[in-house]
Amino acid sequence: MAGIVNYISQSYDELKNHVTWPSFAEAQRLSVLVLVFSIIFSLAIWGVDTVFGELVEEYFIWVKS
Numbered sequence: 598m599a600g601i602v603n604y605i606s607q608s609y610d611e612l613k614n615h616v617t618w619p620s621f622a623e624a625q626r627l628s629v630l631v632l633v634f635s636i637i638f639s640l641a642i643w644g645v646d647t648v649f650g651e652l653v654e655e656y657f658i659w660v661k662s
Contacts, residue, residue: 619627
């Protein structure tokens with residue numbers, strides 16, 4: 598049990614004294630950047646999924662006839 602308490606204490610000390618936190622403006626800018634790339638990536642996946650879905654549908658129509 599002392600090991601867990603020691604781990605939490607050291608983790609807190611590390612976060613408080615040794616981590617360089619970004620400024621609010623930088624965090625906002627990076628959050629917007631992540632949002633934009635997430636939207637672009639999700640649209641790309643949606644497009645590929647749609648194309649492959651249509652291809653599979655056409656394949657099964659072709660096989661069925």
